[in-house]
Amino acid sequence: MLMRALFAAAxxxxxxxxxxxxxxxxxxxxxxxxxxxxxxxxxxxxxxxTGIRITEDTWQGGIGVLRAKAASGDNPWDLVQVESEELxxxxxxxxxxxxxxxxxxxxxHYVSQGVNPCGVGAIQYNFIMAWDKDKLAATxxxxxxxxxxxxxxxxxxxxxxxxxxEFALMADGVAPGDVYRLLRTDEGVNRAFxxxxxxxxxxxxxxxxxxxxxxxxxxxxLMTTAVNGRITAVxxxxxxxxxxxWTGSLYTVDSWAIMKxxxxxxxxxxxxxxxxxxxxxxQLTEILPYGGLAKGANDGLPPExxxxxxxxxxxxxxxxxxDDAFWRDNLDKLAKRxxxxxxx
Amino acid sequence: xxRAGLIxxxxxxxxxxxxxxxxxxxxxxxxxxxxxxxxxxTLAALADWNGQGVPGDPTxxxxxxxxxxARAAGTLNPAAARLNTDRSEMRGAIAAAARAVADxxxxxARDAILRADPAWGESETWGAIRRAAGPWTTYHLLAALDFxxxxxxxxxxxxxxQVVFRTVLARTFAISGLVTLLCLLxxxxxxxxxxxxxxxxxxxxxxxxxxxxxxxxxxxxxxxxALLGHDGPVAGALSLFGPxxxxxxxxxxxxxAMTHIQLPxxxxxxxxxxxRVPRLQWRAASSLGAAPVAAFLRIWLPQTVPGVIAGxxxxxxxxxxxxxxxxxLGGGADQMLAYFIGAEAxxxxxxxxxxxxxxxxxxxxxxxxxxxxxxxxxxMARSA
Numbered sequence: 001m002l003m004r005a006l007f008a009a010a011x012x013x014x015x016x017x018x019x020x021x022x023x024x025x026x027x028x029x030x031x032x033x034x035x036x037x038x039x040x041x042x043x044x045x046x047x048x049x050t051g052i053r054i055t056e057d058t059w060q061g062g063i064g065v066l067r068a069k070a071a072s073g074d075n076p077w078d079l080v081q082v083e084s085e086e087l088x089x090x091x092x093x094x095x096x097x098x099x100x101x102x103x104x105x106x107x108x109h110y111v112s113q114g115v116n117p118c119g120v121g122a123i124q125y126n127f128i129m130a131w132d133k134d135k136l137a138a139t140x141x142x143x144x145x146x147x148x149x150x151x152x153x154x155x156x157x158x159x160x161x162x163x164x165x166e167f168a169l170m171a172d173g174v175a176p177g178d179v180y181r182l183l184r185t186d187e188g189v190n191r192a193f194x195x196x197x198x199x200x201x202x203x204x205x206x207x208x209x210x211x212x213x214x215x216x217x218x219x220x221x222l223m224t225t226a227v228n229g230r231i232t233a234v235x236x237x238x239x240x241x242x243x244x245x246w247t248g249s250l251y252t253v254d255s256w257a258i259m260k261x262x263x264x265x266x267x268x269x270x271x272x273x274x275x276x277x278x279x280x281x282x283q284l285t286e287i288l289p290y291g292g293l294a295k296g297a298n299d300g301l302p303p304e305x306x307x308x309x310x311x312x313x314x315x316x317x318x319x320x321x322x323d324d325a326f327w328r329d330n331l332d333k334l335a336k337r338x339x340x341x342x343x344x
Numbered sequence: 345x346x347r348a349g350l351i352x353x354x355x356x357x358x359x360x361x362x363x364x365x366x367x368x369x370x371x372x373x374x375x376x377x378x379x380x381x382x383x384x385x386t387l388a389a390l391a392d393w394n395g396q397g398v399p400g401d402p403t404x405x406x407x408x409x410x411x412x413x414a415r416a417a418g419t420l421n422p423a424a425a426r427l428n429t430d431r432s433e434m435r436g437a438i439a440a441a442a443r444a445v446a447d448x449x450x451x452x453a454r455d456a457i458l459r460a461d462p463a464w465g466e467s468e469t470w471g472a473i474r475r476a477a478g479p480w481t482t483y484h485l486l487a488a489l490d491f492x493x494x495x496x497x498x499x500x501x502x503x504x505x506q507v508v509f510r511t512v513l514a515r516t517f518a519i520s521g522l523v524t525l526l527c528l529l530x531x532x533x534x535x536x537x538x539x540x541x542x543x544x545x546x547x548x549x550x551x552x553x554x555x556x557x558x559x560x561x562x563x564x565x566x567x568x569x570a571l572l573g574h575d576g577p578v579a580g581a582l583s584l585f586g587p588x589x590x591x592x593x594x595x596x597x598x599x600x601a602m603t604h605i606q607l608p609x610x611x612x613x614x615x616x617x618x619x620r621v622p623r624l625q626w627r628a629a630s631s632l633g634a635a636p637v638a639a640f641l642r643i644w645l646p647q648t649v650p651g652v653i654a655g656x657x658x659x660x661x662x663x664x665x666x667x668x669x670x671x672x673l674g675g676g677a678d679q680m681l682a683y684f685i686g687a688e689a690x691x692x693x694x695x696x697x698x699x700x701x702x703x704x705x706x707x708x709x710x711x712x713x714x715x716x717x718x719x720x721x722x723x724m725a726r727s728a
Binding site: 218334 | 687
């Protein structure tokens with residue numbers, strides 16, 4: 001009896017410990033409604049078409065997680081969706097494979113912000129200004145956002161230094177193209193904080209993206225910065241009439257990256273090739289207001305869907321990409337200064 | 345011995361589940377173990393550097409060797425992250441230098457490193473590495489009070505636009521003090537009434553006092569949000585008399601909600617003490633000709649002082665650690681120290697600074713409790 005139990009345990013252990021040599025392609029994304037949409041538009045059709053099975057996982061981001069996976073020796077992840085900051089750091093640190101662009105249609109297949117040595121753009125989203133059209137008929141820009149004399153009311157801003165310094169400089173009349181050049185100087189940073197000073201008594205801070213829409217919905221603020229997807233979602237689900245100002249918005253891109261040493265790198269590339277089909281990316285944009293990065297991903301979208309897409313060329317031409325290299329180097333110092341400023 | 349056996353299970357539980365983890369966390373506030381594994385040779389070469397100018401060629405050679413070894417061993421990034429909290433150009437400078445010296449046969453290290461990033465030509469860059477040598481450090485504790493050492497070891501305050509934690513610490517004490525005072529002013533008469541009423545009538549009131557105890561702090565704070573909000577009932581009532589003032593996301597809302605939450609902690613100790621004051625004394629004072637005010641000041645008040653001190657201490661010390669109420673109801677300038685501890689731990693991932701700030705708060709709290717213990721014992725002795 002005892003021997004039999006031991007034998008069973010040994011078999012079980014062996015089965016668990018055996019290296020999963022022919023494991024499925026493991027794809028990791030953010031979970032939730034977004035991953036549900038990914039499954040419907042990409043994962044299931046891909047498996048049906050190619051016979052390559054996909055195992056899904058989810059994560060919440062953080063370069064430390066990727067470092068730990070890469071260092072573990074038996075990394076279960078193949079293809080991971082990462083934020084731009086993780087892509088930058090992970091590529092520098094050698095956590096990702098270099099992308100073989102020739103195998104997935106070449107770099108020209110994508111718009112420029114979707115192309116990175118270690119990453120293929122998955123979705124783009126914007127930090128925009130939103131306002132309630134039922135309360136404010138005009139279309140405000142950053143100048144009006146700051147002009148509480150002419151447009152009285154509170155303003156919502158994300159509680160954090162990233163994005164706010166950029167917006168402040170644009171409100172001060174700086175052209176988007178000059179924002180990061182200025183922020184790399186002490187004068188530029190001082191100028192941004194002085195501009196924020198002017199608005200300070202009227203600011204209500206939000207921390208998680210649903211809060212921005214909630215502040216706007218309750219009338220606590222007249223205008224707020226927000227992530228575009230959240231505002232569109234509230235407009236659709238709660239039939240609100242919130243406007244989105246794309247001019248002077250900041251965008252960032254989440255990318256797919258292949259983990260270094262992945263045994264399924266070839267399959268991962270096949271998936272990326274499949275992912276880069278603009279028609280499929282358009283399907284995702286119809287479900288959730290995130291922009292696809294393959295050229296032509298907006299073709300054939302209904303007008304109201306296109307108007308909500310961050311990669312609509314009209315929106316792109318008036319928005320600015322968040323400079324990850326700048327924030328990688330300066331976040332520690334500027335976050336402390338922001339905390340000090342906000343605490344005064 | 346038998347008594348020790350009875351409390352042993354609880355002690356073991358506390359040790360494993362509470363004291364151990366807390367000590368381990370707080371220790372991170374005085375540890376500095378990220379840089380030494382990555383830069384052993386550089387730290388050895390810097391040991392007898394005087395902190396002036398730029399160190400000599402052997403230090404550069406040591407740095408080059410360290411950079412190559414640390415990159416291969418994977419210890420470079422944690423070290424760069426730690427040094428970047430000290431000087432914000434360090435991460436970039438280290439990455440650039442590591443690229444520049446990747447090839448061991450690439451010529452003199454000094455030229456390559458200085459070319460890679462001008463930061464290596466500043467003494468403070470080297471000072472940052474040296475003061476991170478570990479294994480123990482005051483760096484995080486100083487940072488938790490906005491102080492920093494320079495390359496020569498002298499302590500300086502951060503520039504005014506970077507001073508945040510001293511402001512926040514002072515504010516934490518100011519808000520806690522104000523809430524304690526309000527609780528005392530509001531709670532003292534209530535406790536006196538409860539003490540003087542017949543037990544049955546007092547019972548119902550006591551339940552009303554205790555009721556908030558059974559509701560979570562978050563729930564009560566959120567309820568205040570709904571009450572004070574832009575479209576809430578208070579703003580609605582006030583709007584009858586003109587445009588209502590801002591009620592939410594300011595100091596007023598924080599103090600109001602904290603006072604509400606803390607009131608039971610003031611009333612209960614007061615009540616416990618007041619019920620022990622013999623009521624006959626009050627009547628005796630009156631019959632001996634003391635006016636009510638005199639009877640209160642000379643008979644009642646002195647005997648309730650232990651309750652006042654106990655209640656005030658309880659409320660004040662609890663207020664020092666408040667997190668969620670200011671976070672929900674306050675604006676940017678109403679956040680207390682606990683909020684910043686949370687922000688450092690979760691947003692910045694800077695556990696060492698979070699631990700150091702916790703140590704500062706714990707130290708301030710302990711000091712206060714010790715200071716207050718003496719008058720409380722004295723008052724207890726007098727009234728006993």
